[in-house]
Amino acid sequence: MKEDARKKPFVSLRGVHKRFGDLLVLRGVDLQVAQGEVVVLIGRSGSGKSTLLNCVALLEQIEAGTIEVDGAVVGAGPADETALAPKTRRREVAAEIGMVFQSFNLFPHLTVLQNITLAPRRVRGVSSRNAEILALELLDRVGLREKANEYPVKLSGGQQQRVAIARALAMNPKVMLFDEVTSALDPELVGEVLKVMRQLAEEGMTMLVVTHEMRFAREVADRVIFMDQGVIVEDSAPSRIFTNPSTDEAARFLRVLMDAEAVE
Amino acid sequence: MSFDFSAAFVYWPELLNGAINSIRIVALAVVIGFVLGMLLAIAHRSGNRLIRGVVHVYVEIFRTTPALLQLMYVYLVLPAVAGINLGPITAAWITLGLNTAAFFSEILKAGFQSVERTQYNAAFVLRLNKVDTFRFVVFPQLIRNIFPPTVALFITVIKYSSLAAGIGALELTRVAQLIAVQSFRLVEILTVVAIIYFVIAYPLAILARAYEARLRRGMY
Ligand SMILES: Nc1ncnc2c1ncn2[C@@H]1O[C@H](COP(=O)(O)OP(=O)(O)OP(=O)(O)O)[C@@H](O)[C@H]1O
Ligand SMILES: [Mg+2]
Numbered sequence: 345m346k347e348d349a350r351k352k353p354f355v356s357l358r359g360v361h362k363r364f365g366d367l368l369v370l371r372g373v374d375l376q377v378a379q380g381e382v383v384v385l386i387g388r389s390g391s392g393k394s395t396l397l398n399c400v401a402l403l404e405q406i407e408a409g410t411i412e413v414d415g416a417v418v419g420a421g422p423a424d425e426t427a428l429a430p431k432t433r434r435r436e437v438a439a440e441i442g443m444v445f446q447s448f449n450l451f452p453h454l455t456v457l458q459n460i461t462l463a464p465r466r467v468r469g470v471s472s473r474n475a476e477i478l479a480l481e482l483l484d485r486v487g488l489r490e491k492a493n494e495y496p497v498k499l500s501g502g503q504q505q506r507v508a509i510a511r512a513l514a515m516n517p518k519v520m521l522f523d524e525v526t527s528a529l530d531p532e533l534v535g536e537v538l539k540v541m542r543q544l545a546e547e548g549m550t551m552l553v554v555t556h557e558m559r560f561a562r563e564v565a566d567r568v569i570f571m572d573q574g575v576i577v578e579d580s581a582p583s584r585i586f587t588n589p590s591t592d593e594a595a596r597f598l599r600v601l602m603d604a605e606a607v608e
Numbered sequence: 609m610s611f612d613f614s615a616a617f618v619y620w621p622e623l624l625n626g627a628i629n630s631i632r633i634v635a636l637a638v639v640i641g642f643v644l645g646m647l648l649a650i651a652h653r654s655g656n657r658l659i660r661g662v663v664h665v666y667v668e669i670f671r672t673t674p675a676l677l678q679l680m681y682v683y684l685v686l687p688a689v690a691g692i693n694l695g696p697i698t699a700a701w702i703t704l705g706l707n708t709a710a711f712f713s714e715i716l717k718a719g720f721q722s723v724e725r726t727q728y729n730a731a732f733v734l735r736l737n738k739v740d741t742f743r744f745v746v747f748p749q750l751i752r753n754i755f756p757p758t759v760a761l762f763i764t765v766i767k768y769s770s771l772a773a774g775i776g777a778l779e780l781t782r783v784a785q786l787i788a789v790q791s792f793r794l795v796e797i798l799t800v801v802a803i804i805y806f807v808i809a810y811p812l813a814i815l816a817r818a819y820e821a822r823l824r825r826g827m828y
Contacts, residue, residue, distance in 0.1 A: 401733050439735045449730035453748045462744055463734035508730075515734060 387571035442517030502533030626783030641708025670710035700772035
């Protein structure tokens with residue numbers, strides 16, 4: 345099913361450069377993600393994984409290159425500004441990009457239900473009633489319907505993260521970005537979040553996932569990308585990268601990760 | 609020695625007048641303080657280096673000098689230097705207003721900082737626009753964060769208003785002082801006046817406590 349979809353990338357990064365002051369964090373990233381594809385990003389701390397996701401989410405302005413999503417150039421360096429899609433189209437496409445963070449970032453003053461309905465109501469103009477119906481459906485999907493009227497502080501980390509996923513899904517995104525969404529969780533809560541992500545992948549969501557969960561990468565990812573110092577140094581099927589990585593860097597990094605996982 | 613609290617009641621018209629003047633000073637100072645404080649905070653947030661510097665100097669001057677001295681400056685120095693003559697009560701609420709603005713702008717500044725960057729990011733990726741982000745995400749959290757220190761500031765203004773006695777403003781403390789001396793009923797008069805201050809300020813303290821208790825229960 346993914347063979348023909350692969351021809352036309354849904355997310356496409358070309359020569360993306362990003363710097364923070366003097367620090368060049370992304371130095372020419374090229375990456376295509378097909379519709380329905382699940383791509384896992386791995387790499388050492390500081391290699392630019394979060395920055396890459398933030399650029400795709402349009403949280404960061406890039407210095408050079410282009411970012412194309414759903415056929416529209418939504419991000420571009422100053423040199424490629426003319427390639428940018430019209431503003432209204434960019435806004436439309438931005439709403440197709442959902443993101444979930446390591447620290448959940450739920451709105452603490454709103455109930456679970458209000459967290460989920462806020463953006464559909466304000467951004468998509470959905471009626472309160474319909475937004476609530478949608479939110480409850482999504483809460484069912486992540487197994488938290490009974491928490492609809494709780495405040496986030498009353499939930500465990502795993503529950504908060506599942507609400508955060510539901511909140512992102514309420515905007516009906518076409519691509520989801522996950523930045524180490526299980527890293528802040530107690531080990532026993534990781535599984536419930538991964539399960540939701542797995543389900544999402546099975547339903548055909550296009551996903552870019554930064555994670556240290558190697559089992560998830562092995563079982564769910566279509567491709568695993570290894571980043572080092574702001575560039576992609578390896579891009580292969582999980583079966584290949586885990587057994588026979590093409591770079592020493594990746595091999596060393598994976599060995600450390602897998603040893604750690606074996607200890608657990 | 610025996611106490612005769614009836615002295616306090618004999619002078620009730622004077623005390624009432626003093627209390628009204630105190631309330632006037634406090635009310636005007638609070639209004640000026642909150643409005644000007646908000647402007648200062650906004651200027652500090654959006655302004656350039658120069659504006660930020662001016663705000664900073666303003667705030668630090670009021671924070672680091674005695675309020676009584678500030679009152680004397682406005683009441684005594686301003687007429688001498690600038691030829692601006694203000695009555696003691698007017699001088700009092702203007703000065704306390706300027707003083708309150710400095711403190712309130714600091715409360716607002718801290719309030720903004722306490723809304724985490726990550727909340728803006730979460731709102732951004734949900735594609736909420738700037739106005740909605742402020743209205744639905746930042747503002748409610750800001751209010752929650754500034755509420756307790758703002759109530760504390762309000763109470764401080766009530767207490768500071770008594771400093772106006774130092775420039776002869778006929779507010780509650782000054783009136784009490786005059787009556788006490790005249791009637792030789794120092795203890796009684798001052799005690800009654802202390803109770804009046806307490807009665808005015810205590811509900812605010814209760815309000816702050818109730819709100820904090822509510823927050824502890826995880827509510828807003
Ligand atoms: N807003 C910022 N301002 C300045 N420097 C930044 C900023 N964000 C990231 N950096 C720097 O950019 C580099 C890459 O950071 P990034 O967060 O993308 O790495 P990462 O691969 O996600 O690492 P980790 O595994 O620790 O999350 C780091 O050196 C980081 O310190
Ligand atoms: Mg990161």
